[in-house]
Amino acid sequence: MKFPTIFSISEEELDLNKLLDQITLTSTGAAAIFTGMVRGRTTRTGKAQGIHYKPHETDHLEYEAYKPMAEAKMLQVAEEIREKWPTVEGIAIVQRIGKLYPRTPTVLIACTASHRDTGVFDAARYGIDRLKEIVPVWKKEITPEGDEWVEGEYFPKPGE
Amino acid sequence: MHKVKIMFFATLRTRAERRSMELEIENHLTVAGLKEILIAQIPALEASLPSTLISINREFAFDEELIPEGAEIALFPPVSGG
Numbered sequence: 001m002k003f004p005t006i007f008s009i010s011e012e013e014l015d016l017n018k019l020l021d022q023i024t025l026t027s028t029g030a031a032a033i034f035t036g037m038v039r040g041r042t043t044r045t046g047k048a049q050g051i052h053y054k055p056h057e058t059d060h061l062e063y064e065a066y067k068p069m070a071e072a073k074m075l076q077v078a079e080e081i082r083e084k085w086p087t088v089e090g091i092a093i094v095q096r097i098g099k100l101y102p103r104t105p106t107v108l109i110a111c112t113a114s115h116r117d118t119g120v121f122d123a124a125r126y127g128i129d130r131l132k133e134i135v136p137v138w139k140k141e142i143t144p145e146g147d148e149w150v151e152g153e154y155f156p157k158p159g160e
Numbered sequence: 161m162h163k164v165k166i167m168f169f170a171t172l173r174t175r176a177e178r179r180s181m182e183l184e185i186e187n188h189l190t191v192a193g194l195k196e197i198l199i200a201q202i203p204a205l206e207a208s209l210p211s212t213l214i215s216i217n218r219e220f221a222f223d224e225e226l227i228p229e230g231a232e233i234a235l236f237p238p239v240s241g242g
Contacts, residue, residue, distance in 0.1 A: 066169055072218050134220075137239055137242075149240075152237070156220040
């Protein structure tokens with residue numbers, strides 16, 4: 001049986017219901033869905049993707065992608081998920097690009113399986129973590145103070 | 161000699177002040193050798209090269225690798241999607 005795998009870079013609004021529908025089979029009883037959105041107000045201090053950040057406001061983000069490589073790497077992430085969690089049925093990995101404002105979903109990783117105790121939560125978590133390591137997408141943050149490209153900190157190794 | 165296409169993304173595009181370029185390179189050039197040629201042509205790239213990722217034909221590439229004929233090459237910073 002062939003399980004559905006959806007992977008794309010899109011300029012369209014993410015339709016979470018439609019994506020979930022596309023990876024739901026008659027054998028499916030559980031889905032773990034992660035979606036990330038643009039945060040307009042950052043309240044904590046921390047480090048993400050190599051940037052030390054302080055509480056600040058974000059007007060919007062501008063995403064760009066090296067689309068053909070990004071989609072190839074998304075498929076690779078899906079294959080890695082299937083290798084680690086063979087019980088996963090459907091996988092959807094979609095990154096929206098373009099100019100995106102606070103509260104807007106930017107990315108979706110969803111995994112379905114027959115039951116919730118099959119690793120679907122871990123599979124979706126792995127998917128978003130891996131996307132942030134090897135899928136060539138970048139964002140520029142536009143704040144009241146100015147613009148800044150966000151750069152990650154992961155250096156892929158040969159074979160990744 | 162053969163021709164390759166080089167694309168720049170995010171900060172690298174800003175530094176190079178272009179989205180892409182074509183370059184005539186010698187056969188058996190390595191990624192490290194290409195970096196030297198690019199720095200000579202676009203000095204603004206030098207500062208960011210230590211933290212630059214390079215792909216060849218949509219796979220991550222490394223210094224000692226040879227650049228195949230007609231390669232599609234891209235230079236970009238570590239990724240920051242999500």
